[in-house]
Amino acid sequence: MKKLALISIACSFLLAGCWDERLYKEFTIVPLVGYDREEGELTGYHTYTTVSAPDMLSYSTVVGKGASVKEVGFDANRKIGETLDFSQLQVILVSEEMAKSNLLETFDVLFREPHNRLSSKLAVVEGEIASYMEKTEEMGLEAPDFYLKNLKTAAAHSIIPDINVNEASTRINDKGIDLFLPYIKMSESGEIPELAGVALFSNKVFSGHTLDDKESLIVNILAKQPGKFTVFSYEWKQGNKTYPITVEIARYTKKWNIHDNQIDANYKVKLSVEEFAHNHLNDEKTVKELEQFLSKEMTKDFNKVIKKLQEAKSDAVGFGRTVRAFHPHLWNEGKWQDTFAELDIEVKVKAKIAHSGILN
Amino acid sequence: MKFMLSRNQFFLLLFIVQTGSSFFSFPAPFVNAAGRDAWLLFIVSAIFHYMLLLFYERNYDYFTMGPFVSWLYKGYWLFVVISYLAYVDYTLAVWGFPKTPQYIVIGILVTVSLYANLSRAETAINLPVLLIPLILAFLGFLQFAWGDVIWTNIFPIGQITGTEWWKGLLKGQTAFIGIELYLVFRSRVDIKQNIKGLPLFVYQMTWFLFFFFSVLLTIWYFTPTGVKLVPEPLLFLLRTQEVTFIERLDLFFLYIWTVWTIVTVTLVSFTALYVHRQHAKEKQVRDTIIWHVLLVVLPLFFLKKENVDYLNDLIIYVHLVFAIIIPVIVIFINRRKRK
Known part of the structure; x- marks a missing residue:
């Protein structure tokens, strides 16, 4: 009888989890x-x-x-x-x-x-x-x-x-x-x-x-926080003709300088050319012109987006994380969304062509 | 009860008891009490931990328990195990087994300890070995969270207030619980094996890095608001990870932690019964069974969140008495007597 009771108790332990099964x-x-x-x-x-x-x-x-x-x-x-x-x-x-x-x-x-x-x-x-x-x-x-x-x-x-x-x-x-x-x-x-x-x-x-x-x-x-592919397309004017250019970001670095009520956000972007019917990417002058063009266009677009974020009082980029960590005086000025909307933020993009695909 | 411990067995036993149940429960209250600088505070706590170990190492010979002190410690260990069992059972009920009767879960946890403590001493002593691969797997899977951590969360440094220092140092004691086992088993370590110096330092660093990692990961992964909402941050962190081979990573590690707690309960019970047998040599099987019946019955009274939280708070103060005050008194008295 004792043995039976012990075995029953021991076996009841095997039922653990049965009460919680979800079929x-x-x-x-x-x-x-x-x-x-x-x-x-x-x-x-x-x-x-x-x-x-x-x-x-x-x-x-x-x-x-x-x-x-x-x-x-x-x-x-x-x-x-x-x-x-x-x-x-x-x-x-x-x-x-x-x-x-x-x-x-x-x-x-x-x-x-x-x-x-x-x-x-x-x-x-x-x-x-x-x-x-x-x-x-x-x-x-x-x-x-x-x-x-x-x-x-x-x-x-x-x-x-x-x-x-x-x-x-x-x-x-x-x-x-x-x-x-x-x-x-x-x-x-x-x-x-x-x-x-x-x-x-x-x-x-x-x-x-x-x-x-x-x-x-x-x-x-x-x-x-880019995904696997990050592609930009622009139209490059050369003389009377316009050439579409599509570039993919190969890698890039960011550097934010935060001082007083100003943020200088610098991005160095290495690009891989995916589409450029004008060709001549073996010509140093063309490459330089293209890099200048892309830097200017991207800088313009990036700053436009920052303005929109500020209008929406939405720091989707996360400048606030860095400000909170390293610039407490700025962080403590008030509610971050209000501070962010008033900041003088300037983005500079420096584009560099790193790859031209298998064509010049 | 005669047995001898190797240096590795001794340190492993100590490590498992110190990390056992508290590993999941430690980070959230500690980070909430100390704030962003909790990691800094833990370094200070670790220095204190090392000093305590050095003090124990220097004086363990003087720590001999008479029947009265022995009963006090047995009561303390009973309290520790009840707190652990109530906590682990509540956590299991919340995370994995909400409908399973809680006495069944506690019964399973305690049965392993009963078996090990009715067997030869080596059974309980060698049980921690089972955990080594599981702990390594646990640490490995925590690395999945690496991509989601926010490094800047630890900044700005040095904002901690006096109250936070005090509260944090107290909460930090949770990681110390079980340290008094050093005094109990140190004299059982093979005298040919050196403990003083480097081996003790290595143990200290292992203990430190283990808890320090959990504190850092909690600060990096959670916002201060987030960590206030989540009582078991490491378990929650595992829950948020998406892997292809298992739907719920947290459940997998909940079971690992359960095994960890079972071994801890076994080892603390082994310690209490070992101390008990030094003064009560008869009816050892009966006493072992009574101890384990208490372990099944008593936690059932503390299975509400409110009670579990209360026990987790109270244990810190009780621990301070049994890890510092009583050892200091016993060592002081015995030193004087021997002079």
Whole structure:
């Protein structure tokens, strides 16, 4: 009897974890969600997987309403009679209105519950969220795959920052840098969502300002967070003819000199020429002229972007991190976003052609 | 109970007990108390730790426990193990097993210790070896966070206030817990093996770098607001990492940490029972079982967050009594007696 009791106790230990098992058959995976807020009420659009035929997955969308993300989820559960599971969430879309509140507070549940994924991508969309949740013929892919693929490709090409939910929370909590998220618009035909650039945040909330794709690429360069490929295109005039030139940044260095209320940001950029029909890149004079042209154009564009960031009071580059660390007098002048907007920031880009491809 | 320790066994035992449960719980309260300069403060704490080790090394011969002091220490170690078990069980419930009955989890943790302590002394002594590859894997996987750290987070240096110094030094004591085992087992180390000098310094540096790394990583990775929200920053950091071969890296290391805590519980229990057997030589099996029953039952009263936090705060003050005050008194009295 004693032995039996001991064996039973020992065996009960093997059951540890059984209480907490999470079987796929009991949950419905949600890879894409979209949230909108109107008059304090949250509306959530959940794209979830259904098995339409053996070995075939399809997606449906269910809408839930409530005061919080969790309540919205419960409302959606009731409507479809299944339990939605957010542990495999790939993309979260939020409306502009929603982004004007602190996202960290709204998405508290993502951080509090350990099985939620923090590597999901986050994006702001223009207008009403409902139209972005349905698959259109133009998309070619199911909506969750479409958004994930587009966001990943754009991040690889430095057009948007490679920011996930966790990185977004770090930026929201950091007083020395502002968040910027991919900004998606519906195409003019209204058939396909397009990545339009980035939405700029100021002091934890969406500022209402956006940057287009070329400008957001520059922010990524300024912050030294480029993706795998960073390409710029310009038109170079030579005599009466115009030649397009496309260069890719091979590598670059940044140096910020911060003194008084002024920041001199110097960037030395080594470029690889990808497209230049004028050729003659073996001619020192041409190379020099081209380098001067690129330095001037890039400097002009980079400064334009800085002005836009200052207008939006959004330090997406993260000058504030350096200021907080090494220039406390400037940091302590007041709220950083206000100080940043008033700073005299001058960017200088020095371009150098490092590679010309396999042609001269 | 007769056994002899090699130098490596001795230091490994000490290292596991000192890092065991506190490794995950240490960085957040310490960084919150000391602020951005926590890393600087830890260097000062480490100097104090080394001085304490040198003091122990010089006087361990005088640290002999009578029945009264021995009962005090047994009570202290019981308190330490209960705090550890309550903390690890609460953390496991929050991170991995919210629905599993908590007595089952504690039962599993304690059963290993019961088995090891009913077996020969070598079983408990050699158990830490099991952890060496796991700890190395843990440190290796923390390197995934390297790309996300913000180096400037430690600047500006030297902003720490007097209150932060004081609070930080106190919280820093969490990393010292278990150091008194040095006095208990030092005399059991093979006399042919040298401890003084370089070996002790190497141990000190290993302990220091281990905790220092955790403090630096916490400051670099989290903003001051972020670290206030996350009680287990290293576990959270692992949770945020995306790897292709496993969905939740944090769970994998939660289990490693659980094993780490099991070994710590085994070693502290082994120490308490070893000290107990020096004065109570009979009915050793009964006493071992009673000890482990207490370990299963008592933590069940402290499984709320509020209680766990209270124990984690209280243990610092209790530790100061048993790592500094009592050893100093015992050594002082015994030195006088021997003169």
